[in-house]
Amino acid sequence: MRYRIVPLLVTLVLPSLSLAATSGEITFEPEPGAIVIRADGKPLATYVYEDREILRPYFKDLHAPNGAAVTRNHPPKEGVDPGDHATMHPGLFLAFGDLGGADFWRNKANVEHAGFVEAPCVEKGEGRFAVRNRYVAEGRVICEEICEYRFMVRPSGFLVLWDSTFRSDRSSFSFGDQEEMGLGVRVATPIRVKTGKGGRILDSQGRRNEKAIWGHKAAWCDYSGPAGDAFAGVAILPDPGDFRPCWWHVRDYGVMVANPFGRDAFGKGQKSQVVVKRGEPFRLCFGILIHAGASEGSVDLQGAYEVVKDFFRR
Numbered sequence: 001m002r003y004r005i006v007p008l009l010v011t012l013v014l015p016s017l018s019l020a021a022t023s024g025e026i027t028f029e030p031e032p033g034a035i036v037i038r039a040d041g042k043p044l045a046t047y048v049y050e051d052r053e054i055l056r057p058y059f060k061d062l063h064a065p066n067g068a069a070v071t072r073n074h075p076p077k078e079g080v081d082p083g084d085h086a087t088m089h090p091g092l093f094l095a096f097g098d099l100g101g102a103d104f105w106r107n108k109a110n111v112e113h114a115g116f117v118e119a120p121c122v123e124k125g126e127g128r129f130a131v132r133n134r135y136v137a138e139g140r141v142i143c144e145e146i147c148e149y150r151f152m153v154r155p156s157g158f159l160v161l162w163d164s165t166f167r168s169d170r171s172s173f174s175f176g177d178q179e180e181m182g183l184g185v186r187v188a189t190p191i192r193v194k195t196g197k198g199g200r201i202l203d204s205q206g207r208r209n210e211k212a213i214w215g216h217k218a219a220w221c222d223y224s225g226p227a228g229d230a231f232a233g234v235a236i237l238p239d240p241g242d243f244r245p246c247w248w249h250v251r252d253y254g255v256m257v258a259n260p261f262g263r264d265a266f267g268k269g270q271k272s273q274v275v276v277k278r279g280e281p282f283r284l285c286f287g288i289l290i291h292a293g294a295s296e297g298s299v300d301l302q303g304a305y306e307v308v309k310d311f312f313r314r
Helices: 010-017 209-213 301-313
Strands: 026-031 034-039 042-048 058-060 092-096 110-123 126-137 140-154 157-167 173-175 181-186 200-203 221-227 230-238 247-251 255-259 274-276 282-293
Touching: 026 110, 026 126, 026 140, 034 140, 110 140, 157 301, 181 230, 181 282, 200 209, 209 247, 221 247, 221 255, 221 282, 230 255, 230 301, 282 301
Parallel strands: none
Antiparallel strands: 026 034, 034 042, 042 058, 058 092, 092 181, 110 126, 126 140, 140 157, 157 282, 173 274, 181 255, 200 221, 221 230, 230 282, 247 255
16 A cells, blocks of 8 residues: 655544544544554553654553553553563564664664654544654664554454554665564563462463463464453464564563574574565564453453454455
C-alpha cells in the first residue's frame, strides 16, 4: 500500500474523530506529541511520537479490557516500580541496537516523526493510522519507515496490528546482531515473574519463564499475571511471513522482546547482518494481544495467533 503525507496538522485532523463510543469502538484523542487510544471509552494505550528523552516513538500505558495496566507505569513510579531502563523500556516499542551502525535502542540516535501518512480514523468500530519515521544518526538519514497501526476489539482482548516497512532510496543499510533488537514490551510491575505473585512468561512451545525461553525460537510469546480481578497480560504474535522467525529475549524482571536478528547474540550461529538494498522494502509485522481472562489459560493465545496470520495474508 502506498501512502502520502497528510498535509494538515494532526491537531486539526483529529477533532473530527470525536465519535461517540459504542460497544467495542476505538476512538482517538489528540494530545501534544501523542494520541490517546480508547476502546469503548476505556483506556487502551497512548502513542507518543514526540519525547525529548526517548528519541523514538512508543506506546505507553497499555490496559487490558478489564482496565488493569499491563505495562509498567511510564515514567516508573518511585516506590512502586523498578526504575531500570526507564528510557529504553517505556511500554511497547520497536527498537534496534544496531541499525546502520547506529544505536536507536539506547537513544543514541533519533527516530524522527516525519508526519502522518494516514490520519487517525475509525471505520466499523476499528481504528487505524499510519506514520512516516526517519532514522537519523549524526545528521545522516539511514532509512525511512512507514508504519501502519490497526486497533480492534476482539473476544480475546484488544488486538493491535503493527506493520512496518523500511526503505532507503539513498543507499543500502543493514540490521545488526544484538539482544536489543525487535518489538519489545515492559510489563506492569505486579505481573512480573520476579515479583513472585503468579506472573509467568509462556511461549508457543509450552516453555515457561526466562530460563526455559530465553534465546529460543517460538511462534509467539506471552507475559501475563494476576491483575485486578483477572489474569491479564500482553502476547506478541509475529507474522510468520516475516523474513525469519523470532528468537525471544525475555527476562523475569519484566521485559519481552521478539527478535529475528540476534542469531549470534542468542548463540544460534554466525553473526548475522541483514542487508536491505537501496530502493527495496523490508517488512516486519506483529500482532499484539492485550488480554484479560478469569484465569490462566482462559484466553486462546494460539487461536489469536491464527487470527493474526490471517490478517497479514490479506
